[in-house]
Amino acid sequence: MHRVLVADRYRLESPIGRGAMGEVWRATDEVLGRPVAMKLLLGDDSDAQTAARFRLEGQTAARLSHPHVVAVFDFGAWEGRFYLVMELVEGRSLAQELAAAGSLDAPRVAAVAAQTAAGLASAHRQGIVHRDIKPGNLMADADGTVKLGDFGIARFVDDPAAALTQAGQIVGTSLYLAPERALGRPAGPASDVYSLGCVLYQLLTGRPPFHADTATAILYQHIDTAPVPPLRLGVDVPPAFENYLLGMLAKQPEERPTAQEVADWFASGAWQGRAQSLPAPAPAAARSRRAAHPQGAGRGPATAHAPAPAPARAVPVAAPARPGGPLPAAGPLPGTAPGSGAGTTYALPQVPRQGGRGRRALPAQRGVGGARQFVRRRPRVASVIAGSVAFFAAVLVGMALFSPKTTTAETPQVEIAVTPSGPAGGADH
Ligand SMILES: Nc1ncnc2c1ncn2[C@@H]1O[C@H](COP(=O)(O)OP(=O)(O)OP(=O)(O)O)[C@@H](O)[C@H]1O
Numbered sequence: 565m566h567r568v569l570v571a572d573r574y575r576l577e578s579p580i581g582r583g584a585m586g587e588v589w590r591a592t593d594e595v596l597g598r599p600v601a602m603k604l605l606l607g608d609d610s611d612a613q614t615a616a617r618f619r620l621e622g623q624t625a626a627r628l629s630h631p632h633v634v635a636v637f638d639f640g641a642w643e644g645r646f647y648l649v650m651e652l653v654e655g656r657s658l659a660q661e662l663a664a665a666g667s668l669d670a671p672r673v674a675a676v677a678a679q680t681a682a683g684l685a686s687a688h689r690q691g692i693v694h695r696d697i698k699p700g701n702l703m704a705d706a707d708g709t710v711k712l713g714d715f716g717i718a719r720f721v722d723d724p725a726a727a728l729t730q731a732g733q734i735v736g737t738s739l740y741l742a743p744e745r746a747l748g749r750p751a752g753p754a755s756d757v758y759s760l761g762c763v764l765y766q767l768l769t770g771r772p773p774f775h776a777d778t779a780t781a782i783l784y785q786h787i788d789t790a791p792v793p794p795l796r797l798g799v800d801v802p803p804a805f806e807n808y809l810l811g812m813l814a815k816q817p818e819e820r821p822t823a824q825e826v827a828d829w830f831a832s833g834a835w836q837g838r839a840q841s842l843p844a845p846a847p848a849a850a851r852s853r854r855a856a857h858p859q860g861a862g863r864g865p866a867t868a869h870a871p872a873p874a875p876a877r878a879v880p881v882a883a884p885a886r887p888g889g890p891l892p893a894a895g896p897l898p899g900t901a902p903g904s905g906a907g908t909t910y911a912l913p914q915v916p917r918q919g920g921r922g923r924r925a926l927p928a929q930r931g932v933g934g935a936r937q938f939v940r941r942r943p944r945v946a947s948v949i950a951g952s953v954a955f956f957a958a959v960l961v962g963m964a965l966f967s968p969k970t971t972t973a974e975t976p977q978v979e980i981a982v983t984p985s986g987p988a989g990g991a992d993h
Contacts, residue, residue: 569594571642574602574649582606583700583714585618590652593637600637601653605646615646622648624715627690632683634703634713650713654706658767659699667770670801670835676702676710677764678830683712684760685823688753695751697759698740699766738779738786739772743815746783754817757826761812768801769794773813787815804837 568576573595580588580601591602605618622639629635638649658676661668668676680702687694694701694715701714738746742758745751766772773792774785791813794801801809808829814820821829829835 570602570604570647571640574600574647576602585621586648591649593649599652601634601650603648603650618646618648621715624692625650625713627692628683628687628715630683630686631709632679632711633686634711651711653703653711653713655704655708657700658702658704658710658763661704662699662767662770667799668767670768670805672708673764673767674805674830674835675708676704676767677760677835678827679710680712680760680763681757681823681826681830683710684753684756685827687712687715688756688823693751693753694756694759696737697756697763698737699763702763738782739766739775741783741786742817743787744817746786752817753823754820757812757820757823758814758817760823760826761809761820764809765791765794765813768809769797769799802836805835808835 570576570591573593574591575594577590577592577599580590582588586603586605589602589604591600592598593600603618605615619639622636625634625636626639634653635651636648637651638647640647680697684694684697692715694712696714697712701712703711703713705711740759740762742751742755745755762772762774774782774789776782776785791810793810794806795803808821808826812820812826
């Protein structure tokens with residue numbers, strides 16, 4: 565295969581690596597006389613679905629032209645194998661960078677955030693969701709410029725027919741999968757922002773926000789566990805950076821910033837800021853407008869924002885973790901009200917939005933309405949609590965009515981079995 569000429573034009577020089585769908589080669593475009601990267605679909609994987617996904621990767625990426633997206637030059641078939649010709653990124657992926665360094669410092673991660681989010685925003689403006697943001701798909705060239713590649717499982721937001729995955733199958737890596745996708749809902753631009761948040765968290769701390777022995781356990785954590793703030797892990801990161809990152813990891817898609825907002829915020833240098841004050845609730849009009857576009861699809865190009873973020877909401881914090889120690893066990897998000905003393909609260913800095921768009925306040929901030937919101941978001945938890953209360957009441961009434969006149973020491977013990985309850989709609993992976 566070495567020094568082979570593909571399609572009478574591309575001379576294969578040396579292998580770069582191999583992924584799930586194909587092998588990537590360093591090659592030379594002999595017509596234009598420039599180095600390129602060529603992905604060749606693996607011979608033994610060339611079923612119709614894989615070939616369709618491979619073609620879609622080329623067509624999707626070819627629609628994008630952005631300094632932080634790997635450019636696609638050509639696509640074709642040669643000797644029964646599909647190939648994709650791309651811009652050659654002379655460097656290494658962030659997965660490799662991470663493996664070599666363990667973790668990256670805050671300025672480097674902020675640069676990665678700004679650049680990747682800018683590339684992502686350009687895809688979102690085209691109606692394209694990447695769906696597979698992970699360190700291996702972020703490539704850094706020799707001067708550290710990051711480019712987003714591998715649109716292999718991207719699909720157009722507004723084209724459900726383009727779904728090339730089998731029904732019920734969640735494509736993507738569970739470590740970076742947004743909660744809504746773990747629940748089997750479609751991916752939207754906000755899902756990419758969540759995945760990027762997971763990647764940034766991993767770059768900063770050396771570990772993804774959630775990890776467990778099984779993909780299912782990880783999915784549950786994405787749905788219902790608050791990430792441990794990086795500062796609690798002993799990571800040297802400015803509080804404003806941490807707050808914003810936790811906002812990208814919000815469980816509700818509509819509470820996350822858009823990719824363009826992420827790009828602008830990190831590029832502005834606001835991440836170097838200090839602690840935020842407690843948030844003010846967003847205006848009702850802004851909330852309803854936000855809810856009308858939960859995934860951010862169909863928005864026009866995002867606008868530039870002022871560098872200083874305004875706090876918008878508090879982020880519940882998980883139990884303290886020992887720096888460098890294991891993550892706390894999975895558990896439900898605490899509904900801790902700000903200032904309740906049950907845990908530190910963090911304010912999410914909010915980039916001002918054009919037209920006064922704002923982020924929703926957390927239930928705890930909305931007083932009585934917060935309880936209603938909690939019940940709406942956690943129907944199973946609420947029904948388990950209600951059921952347990954009713955059960956206890958029935959037991960007490962029964963004991964009062966039917967128990968013989970005995971002393972406390974003679975009263976038989978009542979055992980109550982609590983049935984564990986998980987999130988609805990858990991997905992197979
Ligand atoms: N345009 C490119 N320039 C330079 N290296 C590239 C380019 N595209 C991919 N690579 C490298 O080639 C290797 C294989 O990439 P590929 O996209 O096929 O798989 P992957 O992203 O590692 O895994 P998967 O596709 O299974 O998610 C990776 O090391 C990647 O960094």
